[in-house]
Amino acid sequence: MKKTLFILFTCCFSILHAQTNAIQNALKNYDYELAIQLISKEKKSTELDFLKAKCYKNIAQYKSAIVLLEEIVRQNPTNISAVNELAESYQLSGNHSKSKFFYFMALQSAPNNRFAQLNYMNSMFKLREWKSTINFALPILKKDSLSVLYPILGDCYGQLQKNDSSMYCYSKALQYNPEDYSTLSKLSNIFLQQSKYDPLLYYTNRYLQIDSSNQTINQYNGIGLCMTKNHTRAIYRLNKLYQQGDSSFITHFYLGISYFANKENPDAYFHLKQSFKKDSDNVTVYYYLGKAAILSGHQQEGIAYLKRGLDKITPKDSVLYNYNYGIAKGYELLFNNPERIKYLKISSKLKPEQKSLLYIIGGVYDHELKKPEEALTYYNLFMTTRPSTELGKIQSGIGSYYNATEYRIKEIKEELDAKKEKKK
Numbered sequence: 001m002k003k004t005l006f007i008l009f010t011c012c013f014s015i016l017h018a019q020t021n022a023i024q025n026a027l028k029n030y031d032y033e034l035a036i037q038l039i040s041k042e043k044k045s046t047e048l049d050f051l052k053a054k055c056y057k058n059i060a061q062y063k064s065a066i067v068l069l070e071e072i073v074r075q076n077p078t079n080i081s082a083v084n085e086l087a088e089s090y091q092l093s094g095n096h097s098k099s100k101f102f103y104f105m106a107l108q109s110a111p112n113n114r115f116a117q118l119n120y121m122n123s124m125f126k127l128r129e130w131k132s133t134i135n136f137a138l139p140i141l142k143k144d145s146l147s148v149l150y151p152i153l154g155d156c157y158g159q160l161q162k163n164d165s166s167m168y169c170y171s172k173a174l175q176y177n178p179e180d181y182s183t184l185s186k187l188s189n190i191f192l193q194q195s196k197y198d199p200l201l202y203y204t205n206r207y208l209q210i211d212s213s214n215q216t217i218n219q220y221n222g223i224g225l226c227m228t229k230n231h232t233r234a235i236y237r238l239n240k241l242y243q244q245g246d247s248s249f250i251t252h253f254y255l256g257i258s259y260f261a262n263k264e265n266p267d268a269y270f271h272l273k274q275s276f277k278k279d280s281d282n283v284t285v286y287y288y289l290g291k292a293a294i295l296s297g298h299q300q301e302g303i304a305y306l307k308r309g310l311d312k313i314t315p316k317d318s319v320l321y322n323y324n325y326g327i328a329k330g331y332e333l334l335f336n337n338p339e340r341i342k343y344l345k346i347s348s349k350l351k352p353e354q355k356s357l358l359y360i361i362g363g364v365y366d367h368e369l370k371k372p373e374e375a376l377t378y379y380n381l382f383m384t385t386r387p388s389t390e391l392g393k394i395q396s397g398i399g400s401y402y403n404a405t406e407y408r409i410k411e412i413k414e415e416l417d418a419k420k421e422k423k424k
Contacts, residue, residue, distance in 0.1 A: 023051075032059045046072055050082060057085065062093035073102075080109055084116060091119065096126040114144075121152070130156040147176030151183045163190050174203065179210055181217065188220040200224040215241060219250050231258040242271075249278035253285065260288055265296040276305075283312050321350040337368045358382035359401055372412045379409050 026035035032055040039052045049068045056065035069086035072079060087102035100123035106116040117140060124133045133156050137149050154169035170187035173180055184207055191200035204221035207214070218241050225234035238255040256271035272289040279285060286309025293302030328343035341364055348357040362378035365371045386402045 027055075030058075032056075046075070050085070053085060053089075057089050057092065060092070062089045065089045066093070077105070078109055080106055080113070083109075084119075087116075087119065087123075091123060091126075096123045099123045100127065118146075118148075121149075125152055125156070128159070130159045147173060150176070151180065151186075154183065154186065158186065158190070163194065166190060178206065181207070181211070181214055185216050185220070188217070192220065192223060195227070197224045197227045201228065215246060219246075219248070219254075223250070223254050226254045226258050226261075229261070231261040234258040235262065247274070249275050252278065253282075256292065257288055260292050263295075265292050268292040269296040269298065281312075283309055286312065317350045321347050321354075324350065337364055340364060341369070355382065355385040356401070358385070359405060362405070366408070366412070372416060376409060376412050376416075379405050379412070383409070 023035055023038045026032070026038060036052055036055045039048050039055070042048050049072060053065040053068035053072075056062070056068070066086065066089050069082055069089060072082040073086055077083070083102055083106045087099050087106060090096075090102060091099035100120060103116050103120035103123055106113065107120060110116060117136075121133055121136050121140075124136065134153060137153055140146065141149055150169045150173035154166045154173065157163070157166035157169060167187060167190055170183050170190075173183045174187070177183075184203060188200055188204060191197070191203075200220060201224040204217050204224060207217050208221060211217075218237060222234050222238040222241070225231070225237060235255065235258045238251050238258065241251050242255060252271045253275035256268045256275060259265070259268035259271060269289070269292040272285060272292050275282075276285050276289050286305050290302045290305035290309060293299070293305060295302075324343045325347040328340050328347060331337070331340035331343065341361060344357055344361050344364070348354065348361065351357075358378050359382045362375045362382060365378060366375035382405055383402065
């Protein structure tokens with residue numbers, strides 16, 4: 001009997017050992033689907049559910065992983081490994097709010113856990129909580145100069161429009177990792193926006209010594225060279241990109257400007273025309289393309305480009321009217337009638353079809369400024385717009401104003417005549 005029991009125990013142990021080895025081999029070979037199948041045949045336990053959840057996570061079946069991990073965490077909230085895995089599964093699935101919650105939960109048990117700290121911060125960043133991310137990251141930096149935090153801080157400060165702080169963080173990040181092309185690209189963009197071309201050239205030149213093939217950094221370097229009037233070098237840099245197949249607006253535009261500055265007008269005309277095809281709303285392109293076209297023998301075409309550009313930069317009368325009339329309304333509410341008159345007159349010239357403006361101007365002179373002569377001038381101008389037919393009077397919608405103005409003109413004339421008589 002003892003012998004029989006021993007044999008049975010040995011057989012069970014051998015089977016279990018073989019199954020365990022099979023699971024381990026599946027994991028070693030990254031065959032997570034097989035590992036899940038083998039684990040499912042085993043007796044349910046917390047350890048195996050945790051291992052199964054990790055397998056699900058590794059093959060991007062996050063929902064299945066979350067179901068198992070939530071059960072484990074519900075049974076034991078102090079299981080830090082399970083809490084972290086659950087938080088990461090939520091993060092990978094795109095649910096950053098839940099991810100943040102469970103990383104925060106992990107930090108309650110292990111507040112100095114760097115893994116949980118960094119991922120909690122990353123969840124806040126993904127949720128666009130810029131200030132909270134900064135406030136959480138700065139104390140960590142005081143204790144440990146983790147270079148990985150600087151690009152994140154740079155992004156946060158950039159979103160808050162604090163470009164000086166953003167530039168500082170990006171610069172610090174590049175001190176630790178000069179090959180960080182993404183951070184350099186963001187820093188270069190700020191330099192370009194603020195017209196800081198010398199630091200733009202410094203950082204991009206340094207990077208190009210590491211990787212001379214990066215298209216974006218070559219573009220930024222070419223722009224810096226163009227804007228510092230090193231046009232020959234800019235042509236070399238940008239033309240190299242063009243020869244390699246770069247047909248972007250930026251390359252064509254700054255290459256065209258550099259050729260134009262060097263008085264190589266046919267090449268300038270060619271590249272500026274290509275940039276125009278990419279962006280036909282850019283007023284600066286119209287200007288340079290127009291001049292390059294004229295100087296390279298395409299006079300009629302160049303004139304047409306310059307005229308179209310002029311139309312774009314000159315506001316239409318209707319737009320100017322809206323602005324000036326708005327200003328006049330503001331001065332009316334401030335009871336500043338001299339300034340109100342000034343902008344009403346401008347509005348009337350911009351939109352003469354607004355006949356009622358003449359009546360309004362006359363009224364301000366008459367009742368507010370007590371200047372009857374000026375009032376009479378504008379009342380008379382208003383009366384010249386009076387429709388001659390009954391249909392016209394109906395369509396104008398201001399027939400009664402004409403009648404009132406006609407009567408008021410008569411009154412003003414009588415008042416002025418009376419004043420003259422008194423003087424005699």
